[in-house]
Amino acid sequence: MKVCVVGGGLCGLTAAYRLSEYFELDLYEKNTVPGGLLSSYPRSGYQIERYYHHCFSGDRRLLSLMEALGISDYLEWLKGTTGYYVDGRIHPLNTPLEILRYPHLSLADKVRLGLLTLRSKDLDTSELDEIPAKQYVVEHIGEKAYTAFFEPLLRSKFGAQSDEVSAAWLISRIAIRSDRGVSGERLGYLRGGFHHLIDSLVSKLDDAGCGIHTGVPVTRMTRDGDAWLVNGQAYDAVLSTIAPHDLALLPGAPAAPRIPYQGAACMTLGLGREVTDGIYWLNISGDAPYGAVISHTCFVPPEYYGEHIVYLASYFRDTPPAGLGDRMLSDFYRRFDVPPGMIHWHELAVGRSAGPVYTTGYRRLMPDYERHGLFMAGMFSPPNYPERSMEGAVVAADEVTELMKKRLADG
Numbered sequence: 001m002k003v004c005v006v007g008g009g010l011c012g013l014t015a016a017y018r019l020s021e022y023f024e025l026d027l028y029e030k031n032t033v034p035g036g037l038l039s040s041y042p043r044s045g046y047q048i049e050r051y052y053h054h055c056f057s058g059d060r061r062l063l064s065l066m067e068a069l070g071i072s073d074y075l076e077w078l079k080g081t082t083g084y085y086v087d088g089r090i091h092p093l094n095t096p097l098e099i100l101r102y103p104h105l106s107l108a109d110k111v112r113l114g115l116l117t118l119r120s121k122d123l124d125t126s127e128l129d130e131i132p133a134k135q136y137v138v139e140h141i142g143e144k145a146y147t148a149f150f151e152p153l154l155r156s157k158f159g160a161q162s163d164e165v166s167a168a169w170l171i172s173r174i175a176i177r178s179d180r181g182v183s184g185e186r187l188g189y190l191r192g193g194f195h196h197l198i199d200s201l202v203s204k205l206d207d208a209g210c211g212i213h214t215g216v217p218v219t220r221m222t223r224d225g226d227a228w229l230v231n232g233q234a235y236d237a238v239l240s241t242i243a244p245h246d247l248a249l250l251p252g253a254p255a256a257p258r259i260p261y262q263g264a265a266c267m268t269l270g271l272g273r274e275v276t277d278g279i280y281w282l283n284i285s286g287d288a289p290y291g292a293v294i295s296h297t298c299f300v301p302p303e304y305y306g307e308h309i310v311y312l313a314s315y316f317r318d319t320p321p322a323g324l325g326d327r328m329l330s331d332f333y334r335r336f337d338v339p340p341g342m343i344h345w346h347e348l349a350v351g352r353s354a355g356p357v358y359t360t361g362y363r364r365l366m367p368d369y370e371r372h373g374l375f376m377a378g379m380f381s382p383p384n385y386p387e388r389s390m391e392g393a394v395v396a397a398d399e400v401t402e403l404m405k406k407r408l409a410d411g
């Protein structure tokens with residue numbers, strides 16, 4: 001039997017790896033390099049992800065995939081600190097003392113926020129799916145807590161669409177992220193970069209004789225009796241891992257569910273000094289062309305790279321604002337007092353299908369793994385709720401491939 005996988009991101013590559021044991025396989029990836037959102041820039045002497053990445057100790061399937069691929073020895077657990085930039089000042093927000101000292105929330109707001117965090121694990125989020133996060137926070141913690149704390153966070157994650165995000169998403173996220181010790185959380189990173197994961201999958205697929213066609217977009221997909229024709233080639237089954245709205249553009253493809261998506265623009269800079277007072281993840285409050293500054297080398301030692309690496313992160317709907325890259329750079333120079341001469345290099349990555357927006361009613365929209373005879377899995381699948389992630393990509397790949405094996409054995 002011959003199977004086609006559309007999309008060479010982590011989900012498509014993992015699914016192909018699982019399926020390659022049972023079927024003849026072709027994988028199509030429109031970009032010239034595999035990895036999708038987890039692909040990397042090759043720099044001289046090292047590789048760095050186009051979009052900042054870390055994993056969590058609870059990412060069970062991702063960690064066991066790394067084990068199976070023989071790359072677990074690269075895994076390091078490092079301290080990932082967070083902070084808030086407000087009115088020209090950086091506020092670390094990791095320990096209870098730092099939170100108590102944070103001046104932009106009253107003590108009463110902090111107590112209400114703490115109580116909500118404690119309750120978040122016991123709340124039934126299915127009842128919150130139709131309620132906007134803003135309404136929920138204002139009702140339970142207060143207007144000030146929303147504008148001073150949650151609104152900038154939501155904006156850094158969802159840009160202009162943040163008002164549409166559901167309380168179910170917010171509470172699920174708080175519940176997941178509140179499992180940290182008093183001195184902050186340990187996050188996982190593969191020494192040398194997550195390209196090890198992508199490279200190992202590609203190498204296993206090469207060994208299994210799988211055809212990996214990079215730089216080849218799927219442009220047509222039609223049903224031909226029991227078979228599928230993909231770019232004119234016949235297959236017994238097709239797994240699409242691309243965004244449903246991208247699938248819907250392919251002539252002949254079956255109707256795809258309408259999942260709200262956003263794009264991401266991520267500026268990566270190599271520079272001569274550290275800029276965020278040692279903080280890894282700095283959310284930016286106020287008017288800036290990016291919502292967060294992620295100092296990769298405040299997480300992974302700069303000695304691995306011979307320079308500091310910083311990401312400026314921003315999300316957009318449909319298309320990125322004109323001149324975004326230039327505005328990010330000039331704001332960064334001014335805000336962090338960095339002379340342009342200190343920047344060694346910079347690259348802007350723009351992904352139009354960077355992840356779903358978890359709007360009210362989102363849970364109803366998530367599609368099954370099989371629709372109209374086509375298999376579908378990816379960032380829109382249930383394992384990626386309430387947050388699309390590497391773990392979600394691996395779990396979705398595992399679940400859809402189990403179903404495919406069963407269906408193809410039956411059929």
Ligand SMILES: Cc1cc2nc3c(=O)[nH]c(=O)nc-3n(C[C@H](O)[C@H](O)[C@H](O)COP(=O)(O)OP(=O)(O)OC[C@H]3O[C@@H](n4cnc5c(N)ncnc54)[C@H](O)[C@@H]3O)c2cc1C
Pocket residue numbers: 006007008009010011012028029030031034035036037038051052053054055216217218219241242243246264266313351353354355377378379388389390391392393
């Ligand atoms: C800014 C950012 C930061 C992130 N940080 C983290 C993190 O710290 N930790 C974490 O766990 N997760 C993180 N993620 C999420 C993680 O990267 C994704 O969940 C995961 O990589 C998604 O994999 P995927 O294969 O489902 O999708 P994708 O990586 O999007 O793969 C889909 C692939 O399909 C290809 N494609 C599209 N159309 C076609 C076509 N017509 N023909 C052929 N190929 C096509 C695309 O080029 C792409 O390579 C982050 C994501 C972003 C955007």
